[in-house]
Ligand SMILES: Nc1ncnc2c1ncn2[C@@H]1O[C@H](COP(=O)(O)OP(=O)(O)OP(=O)(O)O)[C@@H](O)[C@H]1O
């Protein structure tokens with residue numbers, strides 16, 4: 311580290327700029343990772359955080375609730391094949407407050423039996439019962455409060471908020487949990503059907519189901535409208551950022567190494583081992599990358615605190631740590647090409663003023 | 667007394683297709699402790715090649731190289747690196763100081779490499795002795811050509827080597843500075859019983875050395 315520290319100190323500007331670039335890339339990766347996680351949660355929290363392990367959907371529904379209908383008798387028959395199963399209907403809709411009729415809010419109805427294992431856990435207010443509905447915390451941002459009444463735009467039925475649950479969402483819209491009773495009032499024509507059956511399964515054996523099939527929670531999330539496309543593009547961006555950073559860093563360090571070839575020849579002639587030079591180079595890169603990554607981590611952690619609710623951003627300390635680690639490793643790996651070059655430098659070039 | 671550097675019948679040739687380019691032919695020479703030798707000759711005569719072979723940087727095609735009685739001709743690159751570090755002091759043309767090390771650190775680096783601790787005092791003494799006491803914390807870019815070459819001499823002496831090899835040390839200096847540098851080198855050699863070989867174009871400094879060798883077309887001869 312004798313050489314590395316002195317070189318870093320002497321060429322502060324050069325290494326500062328490289329550090330800045332690594333910082334920007336790491337920051338971007340962490341930012342996109344946070345956004346991806348935020349969007350994922352925003353998209354399907356009501357499914358991913360539900361205690362249900364899977365769902366029984368109508369055959370041919372392609373893992374989508376919107377395309378699945380089961381008659382209540384059919385649902386009851388199917389339910390017998392599982393230890394725990396309860397009907398679930400999901401329907402996207404719009405609601406509005408009496409005072410503010412012009413401002414409508416998109417949301418999703420989850421029709422669940424009160425007391426069933428998929429009934430929402432209330433954070434404030436009462437648990438779901440026939441006197442009213444339990445809604446997602448997200449609705450608070452649109453001005454909805456405990457005890458307030460609102461109207462279903464389509465049917466005109468009025469519902470009262472008796473409890474708030476966590477930020478449950480489905481396809482980026484807040485979830486309103488209603489009981490089958492309330493649902494019947496809103497949708498009198500649909501009294502005989504449900505969308506699906508939520509099940510909690512402990513065994514891995516798949517029971518035979520006529521005209522229906524069991525879909526895992528993960529497959530449902532993948533098929534929440536918009537989810538795959540969104541996550542796919544974000545993952546792609548992250549992958550490209552990694553590739554870009556490897557290439558950019560490799561080029562940077564290679565150029566720096568090329569500039570120093572003559573110096574390496576002299577150092578070798580003076581009796582420096584190649585392994586010492588390799589450690590010097592890796593040490594230098596390691597320090598530059600570590601510095602950049604630490605600053606990026608701090609900035610992202612700070613940013614996570616101040617991001618507006620409208621921009622879902624979720625990042626855990628563990629993800630920050632893993633990403634940082636990967637980056638330092640990537641930075642060091644990018645030096646490999648340069649190390650090969652250093653190993654090939656002939657100490658004899660120092661004699662005879664060669665290379666001029 | 668064993669010679670510090672001894673070359674016996676050293677031949678170096680390069681194969682160029684069928685043709686064989688002979689750069690050194692049957693070169694023999696011996697330099698004793700306390701002896702300052704100079705090698706002169708026209709461009710392309712083989713001076714740098716000779717120095718590389720004497721300095722454990724290039725393997726001869728034939729013949730043997732001895733350093734303080736030990737044959738080093740066929741040692742591995744790794745062993746050569748160790749020998750260069752501990753037993754040979756190099757002074758290059760254009761000094762070749764490391765741009766991001768201060769004058770003090772140029773010397774300290776040598777003891778760091780050799781894993782010798784607490785050598786700061788020695789570095790300071792050497793530099794003071796060579797008239798660089800006021801330049802210890804400066805970078806090479808701030809030094810004059812003569813000062814840089816004096817730092818290079820101090821660096822070559824840092825690990826107390828038996829042999830000093832200088833490759834045209836005066837090439838980038840005016841004649842007055844050139845003489846100063848060579849005088850300092852001579853004084854070191856004589857005072858501390860080092861052996862030194864200097865390759866040079868500069869005929870004006872030859873009065874300062876003990877032995878002069880002339881090399882022409884790869885043949886080395888002692889000049890009287
Ligand atoms: N790798 C090589 N392959 C082929 N020929 C070489 C090689 N290295 C050196 N030579 C030849 O050996 C000869 C001697 O080269 P050397 O560098 O030793 O000369 P020199 O006396 O130091 O010259 P100068 O005073 O110009 O530095 C030159 O003709 C050169 O072309």
Ligand SMILES: [Mg+2]
Pocket residue numbers: 662663713714715
């Ligand atoms: Mg030469």
